[in-house]
Amino acid sequence: MNIEPAELLISGRWLLPTAYQRDAIANGALAVRGDRIVAIGQAADLARQFPQARRLHEEHGLIMPGLINTHTHAPMACFRGLADDLPLMTWLQEHIFPAEACLTPEIVYHSTLLSLAEMIKSGTTSFCDMYLFAKEVARATNESGMRAWLGEVLYDFPSPNYGELENGFAYMQDLFSQYQEHPLITITVGPHAVYTCSPALLQRLGKVAEERNCPFVIHLSENEAEVAICRQRYGLTPVEHLDSLGLLNQRTLAAHCVILSEQEITTLATRQVKVSHCSESNMKLASGEPPAVKLLEAGITLGLGTDGSASNNDVDMFGEMNTVAMLHKVINMDATAMSAEATLQAATLGGAACLGAEVDIGSLAVGKKADLIVLDLNQPHLTPMYNIPSHLVYAARGADVIHSIINGRLVMRHRTLLTLNENAILEKMREIGQTIMSTRNH
């Protein structure tokens, strides 16, 4: 029976391998060997099947797939709360762009570590990032043991990182070379948006994504201002513009997609574009209400993202799920819209599919990567328990996650990070915060 020894056997009160209550296993367990899941079933059965395995048992634990954040800017943690209650363009042009001009590789590295700590501590096991100084993002991510898709943001104007655009291409190619064989980090192509990138730049980056067969990640149709600029310049909406350039395809991961006509939704569906919705960020910046229900009805692959901590102001996917499920009910005036299961699906397998990784992550199944989290259900706000997806979306919080395993490796145990030095990160970030404040005050 026991052909290969399992290295780790994780068991708890419940195991929810997918987003669906019908799949829940009471007193479930999961065996991991190396980076893969090798068995799923009743704890008692697996304990007999893998007697040598190291055990991780939580009496009141819920084992579930790690959450997937499909759009964030991890280093922006250093700007959390620096400028709030402002419209997107004012926020971006008068606060964020000037603050970003003062960024250094060191700030980006430490801020990324902070976001990684926050993500792991709130149940995220994979994220898709686009930002400046992406080599620093990758360096920090590599240390954390998290799974990531990440890339350097490119745009027409000089970057605080690479300076002139041509250097940006060299920087990106370096990243591709450096992480070609990395088990956890995949490099992506990251044009900022249609209003900051010329058609030539977009097409050149589209070609790179095609050659590398990697995600082409772009902010798209985030608000009315973007649509107006695009119409003015090209006589087309952002979606139409990208389509006219041949850049809507199965590699395109479009973040936001707030302002969309019915026709554009059909276009996105036809071109097999993946969409990352960032509802909290869109709400906070008053960008608009992303049409999640319509996208799902059109059969579009939908993931959820927090966006950066400067516009959310956290990277907690449990908070994001809560908001998503509630927002789409009220904007559609339909309490059956965006059910707990649909929301959890978007935050797990939907996110995996956005990154072309649904074969490996997004649910717990034999043969898939061991990316999973354990929540402590022995808490007032999670008691009693009638329906697991309901609790995960409407009541649970990031702080309920006690263990995290990524690629078979325990990265958090009893809320203690095992790959990162949390206190050192917090201490360093307080210093960086003071530096950023003093820069702004001069």
Add this chain to the structure above:
Amino acid sequence: MNIEPAELLISGRWLLPTAYQRDAIANGALAVRGDRIVAIGQAADLARQFPQARRLHEEHGLIMPGLINTHTHAPMACFRGLADDLPLMTWLQEHIFPAEACLTPEIVYHSTLLSLAEMIKSGTTSFCDMYLFAKEVARATNESGMRAWLGEVLYDFPSPNYGELENGFAYMQDLFSQYQEHPLITITVGPHAVYTCSPALLQRLGKVAEERNCPFVIHLSENEAEVAICRQRYGLTPVEHLDSLGLLNQRTLAAHCVILSEQEITTLATRQVKVSHCSESNMKLASGEPPAVKLLEAGITLGLGTDGSASNNDVDMFGEMNTVAMLHKVINMDATAMSAEATLQAATLGGAACLGAEVDIGSLAVGKKADLIVLDLNQPHLTPMYNIPSHLVYAARGADVIHSIINGRLVMRHRTLLTLNENAILEKMREIGQTIMSTRNH
């Protein structure tokens, strides 16, 4: 200098006595004697002034007023997650009312204990409750040491608690007698709503509220269905109907107030009605978007409420604040709407004013009651710190609260409840959850 000895001196990295960043005190402290705050200032100064005081110091602590939940149904914790993703009337009539028919005093008592545990652990120090078996709600609340305004819900049809309506009045009078002198519990009058209470019942209860000079708490204009029923019966909207009965006055605390015309907003303002908005519940049940910004512009006293755990699905006021600040930005398409400070104000001093208790609670000031919480800022999602209200509304969670003091009494220390036996409550609630499930399956 030191006229009277302080009993407890609480100090931390920051003290935020109000909802406003400008009032923040770095390295602040607060001295408590009995149930009152006797001094606020720099920790170093207060330590000299009160050398004998017992100390509670948190190096990375933020001291702030406890949150005030102005509308909840604490015992509904036992129904959390029992029925989700359903419209209000289906949810109420097909799921909640039948489940409530099986309630017992014991279930209500234990469910209230559970809600109390959850509220304390997420930073709430006062709440306003209306539900069945209110004596049990009061009994549990008394044990917890929480401050509460609570009452028995009355309506025309027989109640699972008191049976015929006339018994309801006797039950209510008992409550008034029993808690007349209680330092923390105030009994309120609680007609359910205009569609479940006859004009005669509403007026009779209005008279009780007048005699007792206590809040008259009612669900009002929660959704279109309520408005339609009221129009059909009386030819008036719920607000017009209550006004025609002379029941809109400074004692009226109207929960929800989602569907309101400009004229009705003016009426509520003129009559000095207080409003409790329950945005998360309204979103989840797709009842509509409460017009918080318009109410504040009209000068109406606004508090926030979670509603019960069956429609939220938690009683976490930090989560509620987060949703409120984001929702009202996007529905008004104005990122400056419902700022962090305005939101925090509604959850603190606004809530206090809803209950006529702004002299005693809702902010930290010398002479006010010592109702306060301490958060641990030494966490990834709260680092760095530029603006305290921003962090509290956009990034903090209930789980960040480590200590809670109500009426001068320490009720939670390092997240351990001191007045309640959390594990016993959880164990009991798991049993009750199984009972409720088996009742529904038969």
